[in-house]
Amino acid sequence: MPENTMKYALLLLALCANPLFACLWDSDTLAQESAGMPDVKVVIVGGFARNPALYYEMRLERITKLLTAEPDNLEAYDDAAVSCDRLGRSDEAIEWMEKKRAAMERTAYAETEQPNHRYRYLANLGTFYAHRWFRNGADREQFDDLEKARELIAQAIEENPNAHFGREEYQLKFIEWVLSEPGYYESDENYIAEAADQPTGWIPNFLGIGRDGERLLQTSENSRLEEMGLEDAINGICGLITLGAAWESVDAFYSLAQLLQIDGRSSFSYFAMLRVSELLEKGKRSIAGGVPLTAESARGP
Template identity: 40%
Template sequence: MRTSRARFWAAVALAAATVPSGLACIWDGDTLAAEVRHRGYLVLDALTGRFDRLPPEYYRKRYELASERIAKDPSALAAYDNAAVACERLGRTDEAIDWMLKKQAAMEALPVHDRAARDDARYRFHANIGTFYAHRWVAGGAKRDDPDALAALDHLTKCMAINPEAHFGREVVQLGMIEWLNSERKQSLGDHLAERVMSSVPYAMDSSNNVLAEGLAGLVLLGAAWESVDVYNCMAHTLNFSFDSSLSFVAALRVEELLQSGKRPLDQSEGWRITLDDAASFWEDQYKKRYRTELTKVYSQLRAAGDEYVRKRNEYVLARLAEGRHPDSDGGFWSDWTEPARVELPDRRALTRSQFALVQTLLAGGILAGVVILILVASRVSRSRKRAR
């Protein structure tokens, strides 16, 4: 645990040397709306289950509408995304990949007029098909260097080259997880992801943003990681390292919940798990017991609220599907929906954002000063050697 922490802090210090200024994969018709709905609550919603887990009927209807649209207009690129993601949500991954290959053929047949629109279509193509290949690879046992793994890595790398900052930074995190699964796994998943993110995103751990935590949360909200011990454990680690002790403790509670339900991690490296004691390690001793009790109680309330959110949301959806309505064909589908009030999480952060920013600035200044001193020393030694000759 401590060795892992030391390696992580070395990476944080290296990233801080740039003195970042601040912020800064499945895509279908719901993705952008989901990003807006969770803005400001992304990590908390992923930790507590307040996000869409829509019923199969919703995706069957989406598939039907998308198929009809493509039959009428083969150039309707977004409809290919909807058809493919609907198949993936229904467990039909082979069909999802086939739809993306059809989209690729449709893109190649279109004249190039709008570069931005073309890049957006290409980005969504690579993000979706890369994710589908990854899911099929994992479902097939995640054998090293399997063609599906290599295809997933290739497409997600191309996706990041087009838009490296999209999707909460999810693609870089997803890419890192696939790399780790396809490796000998000598390094812990958390260490690998930290290094991957910080080598790809210069501002990865600035005072207002945590790309790794948000990328992991994106895997939950927009992917299939709601029951992944590894994802939540990594979230607990990275939040702890950024002194966000409230969210780190909640993430550790989620890990505890999953383990008690029988879920098991893929990461079997020594010290892989962040315990509740680890998550609370930055709190002052006189507050630890009270904060732990308080946050454990609030987490229970947040989880209950998350489950109730899903129940109400699906109840709303099913009632309108029974009337033949769907958001892909009915612009007023969500007009009667009211977001339930939120249960707020007490802020028991070990350091405030401004304090964390100061720590980063001091780290950056210290590293810069060290580099300058090394240069001066090297220069003086060089001159001394020349005089000695």
């Protein structure tokens, strides 16, 4: 892909979005992790399993009956809660996690036991709070749920830092980015940009790529991701897409496009930008607004 094309696309992209970076734990997660992370090109084109709402409705009905007979089945609480979350029922998902916590106390669950149910409880509950904040309108005057999510996800990472292909680290980065209230500022809005601790003319992304004016194009055989502290970011975001709810996230694919460009994989970067364009055509938006955008501009000239 020509340098000018990619630079033009990146400059015109308005991050606009959408759904949520998720870090969910249930029986499906275990199966997917056992199968391993798909190749990045498979992730970009959506060549991985995604279940319809009916699947989660049927699973919730089955698990609810199972828990009546087996109220101490800790894995079942995860399946019930994640099913509710996938169906957009955040309050019920949180209630299921509270039931799991009660079951853990009732069974005198030891934190040293495997599987680590305390970690799963923290990761799921934090994600549910984040999702509830988004689903309730992403009100920047009411950050309580998102701040609770940040606290819980940070605890989950401390409990198990290497889980989920490292994706929880990037979920936490995303939450912290949202809490920073990102936006785009023109040059004549410099005083506002300074107050927000953000340069003018920079399209914000949750990894901070390009913030200091560094070039996005890879110019040598060695990747710059390691020196930027982002050597595992591609796998982390791919994990958010395949194992979470970021398949329809403009923010995730925009950041992935930048990472791939820096990594010298311009063609894959362009494909990720095409996915951004596709999402924008569907009406998806980013949590960071303010940049005029069309799906055509994301595809480049």
